[in-house]
Amino acid sequence: MYLTLEQEKMLSGEYGWSVAKAMELLVRIGEALNAPRLIEVKHAHVSGVSYSNIGKYGLEFILDFYRSGGKARIYTTINPGCVDYSGYSSIIDNKFIREQLQIDSAFIGMGFKPVFTCIPYYYRPPISGEHLAWGESSAVIYANSIFGACTNREGGPIALAASITGYTYMAGLHLPENRVARVEVNFSPGTLSIPIGAIGLWIGDHVKTLPIIKGTNKMNYSNLKILLSSMAASGSHGLVVLEDITPRYTYSLEVEDKIYVEKNMVEDYVGDEVTTSDNILGYIGCPHLHPFELLEIVHLVRKHGSIRRGKLLITVPIEYMSKFKHILHELKARGVDVAAGTCPVVSVFHGKYDVVVTNSGKAAFYLRKIHGVKTRIAEISEVVKLVSRGAN
Numbered sequence: 001m002y003l004t005l006e007q008e009k010m011l012s013g014e015y016g017w018s019v020a021k022a023m024e025l026l027v028r029i030g031e032a033l034n035a036p037r038l039i040e041v042k043h044a045h046v047s048g049v050s051y052s053n054i055g056k057y058g059l060e061f062i063l064d065f066y067r068s069g070g071k072a073r074i075y076t077t078i079n080p081g082c083v084d085y086s087g088y089s090s091i092i093d094n095k096f097i098r099e100q101l102q103i104d105s106a107f108i109g110m111g112f113k114p115v116f117t118c119i120p121y122y123y124r125p126p127i128s129g130e131h132l133a134w135g136e137s138s139a140v141i142y143a144n145s146i147f148g149a150c151t152n153r154e155g156g157p158i159a160l161a162a163s164i165t166g167y168t169y170m171a172g173l174h175l176p177e178n179r180v181a182r183v184e185v186n187f188s189p190g191t192l193s194i195p196i197g198a199i200g201l202w203i204g205d206h207v208k209t210l211p212i213i214k215g216t217n218k219m220n221y222s223n224l225k226i227l228l229s230s231m232a233a234s235g236s237h238g239l240v241v242l243e244d245i246t247p248r249y250t251y252s253l254e255v256e257d258k259i260y261v262e263k264n265m266v267e268d269y270v271g272d273e274v275t276t277s278d279n280i281l282g283y284i285g286c287p288h289l290h291p292f293e294l295l296e297i298v299h300l301v302r303k304h305g306s307i308r309r310g311k312l313l314i315t316v317p318i319e320y321m322s323k324f325k326h327i328l329h330e331l332k333a334r335g336v337d338v339a340a341g342t343c344p345v346v347s348v349f350h351g352k353y354d355v356v357v358t359n360s361g362k363a364a365f366y367l368r369k370i371h372g373v374k375t376r377i378a379e380i381s382e383v384v385k386l387v388s389r390g391a392n
């Protein structure tokens with residue numbers, strides 16, 4: 001791989017151990033992928049930061065960079081960890097608070113922005129054509145498909161290395177030849193009556209090349225976010241071309257095949273049936289809620305009056321605790337459990353639930369795997385209604 005003089009110096013240790021180690025990681029991965037060179041990135045988003053997921057070896061890896069003087073060279077944000085910083089949640093178990101605080105303090109010490117959210121585009125929306133190094137599959141697919149940015153689905157260590165060096169390897173979705181949509185996905189009449197999270201899981205599972213999805217220009221922001229994150233959970237997509245949404249010059253089309261997604265194909269992806277004897281948890285906020293999604297939930301909860309305590313969890317960026325304090329207090333008073341800077345997928349539950357009902361295909365996909373609970377995907381309004389006081 002070609003390296004500039006400055007990059008050679010970084011690799012040889014002239015800028016210290018952490019920069020050399022980070023550069024070595026990038027060069028090693030880049031060479032394995034036949035990348036011709038490195039490119040500058042504007043924003044790194046570091047995932048794989050939850051102690052309950054990465055354990056003591058992951059913690060040591062991060063501390064090594066911190067103790068050896070690693071510093072963010074570019075704007076860098078942090079994904080959710082396993083601690084609820086709201087102090088509100090009775091559902092998220094903060095059993096790893098000591099370890100998570102070590103991780104978070106190391107990142108803050110390195111100059112990362114402590115946003116603890118999977119919607120980094122809320123803090124810094126990418127510019128079309130801009131190169132990024134983001135971890136967190138739901139954020140990557142959103143950055144590429146909605147904003148027309150260029151980022152691969154990086155693992156936590158690579159995003160960390162990109163932050164410390166300011167570079168990533170020039171391969172994958174940084175190259176125009178890998179941004180070519182070859183299959184057109186259409187929805188047959190009736191398909192969109194199925195929750196969008198289930199449809200996203202089906203597409204991720206069945207469409208293996210980069211698709212252009214038709215009809216998405218009629219979907220709202222929330223549905224696009226859920227569609228994309230669900231696809232990225234069950235499949236390996238980092239970019240999907242969305243008709244009339246993805247900036248035109250950031251991809252090309254060479255369509256060779258057309259798929260029609262029928263209602264009966266996706267129905268099974270909705271998940272398990274819910275019975276009246278099940279201990280249900282409703283969950284909304286994967287990916288973390290945008291402010292106007294929070295307002296939608298307030299509206300729904302007010303409509304139903306109140307929620308059965310401990311039965312509805314929402315997850316938000318940590319900043320909302322101060323920015324939307326009154327709204328969150330109202331939700332809490334009405335029985336909603338709020339967790340900030342975390343989510344149930346990267347943390348530990350306090351109690352035991354038979355089934356989690358959620359609007360998110362991604363949450364359903366991972367909660368089933370990680371926590372071994374049954375899951376069902378439903379529209380936001382159905383999730384709220386199911387756990388409201390008037391429901392039983």
Ligand code: F3S
Pocket residue numbers: 079080118138229285286287288315342343344345346362363366
């Ligand atoms: Fe975010 Fe957790 Fe979902 S990190 S995308 S809320 S799994």
